[in-house]
Amino acid sequence: MEKYAVLVIDMLNDFIKGNLKCDRAVKVIPNIKKLLDTAHKRNIPCIYVNDAHLPEIDKEFDLWGPHAIIGTWGAEVIDELKPQPSDYIIQKRRYSGFYQTSLELLLRELKIETLIITGILTDICVKHTAYDAYLLGYKIVIPVECVEALNDEAQRWSLEYMKTCYRANILSLKDLLEKL
DSSP states (O other), X not given: OXXXXXXXXXXXXXXXXXXXXXXXXXXXXXXXXXXXHHHHHTTOOEEEEEEOBOTTTOTTXXXXXXXXXXXXXXXXXXXXGOOOTTOEEEEESSSSSSXXXXXXXXXXXXXXXXXXXXXXXXXXXXXXXXXXXXXXXXXXXXXXXXXXXXXXXXXHHHHHHHHHHHOOXXXXXXXXXXXX
16 A cells, blocks of 8 residues: 655745735645545645744845744744644755755655645745655655645646656546545
8 A cells, every 4th residue: 555645835824824925825725624634534644844944044035035934923834724733844944845854754764655745836845845755766746736836837837847857646636535
């Protein structure tokens, strides 16, 4: 039986309601919630991979300005998707959830083979995390209703890119839930 984990990337206050708000991200919240509810019922590990930047010195501030600073409201997961006590939380300071974090070690300890990647932004943190997952040998599943980019073009391009270059299985949430 295939061993899955759900990654929830950057569903944080700053990106949904705060200073780097992505209006399009609101529509993925109920879909991610539905997936998490199913994952919890089926004992599939749920891992939140969250931006958690140091004040003033973080490299990403050069492009995006201060955001998701450790210990602030902006760096907290939105109330609608709060982690359960059994969930895991990984803090990251770069786009990829793997870069300089303990995500790979956690996945190896859990004996995970396939990552179901959700969250925002499809063309930045989702794509960079999927890239590292692919290089590390994980199978990648992306339910289209559970990821979002800043615009339609970025969404389409990113999904096609991950399908072509990382062999990501891009499918509907309905089809994924039937497989789990």
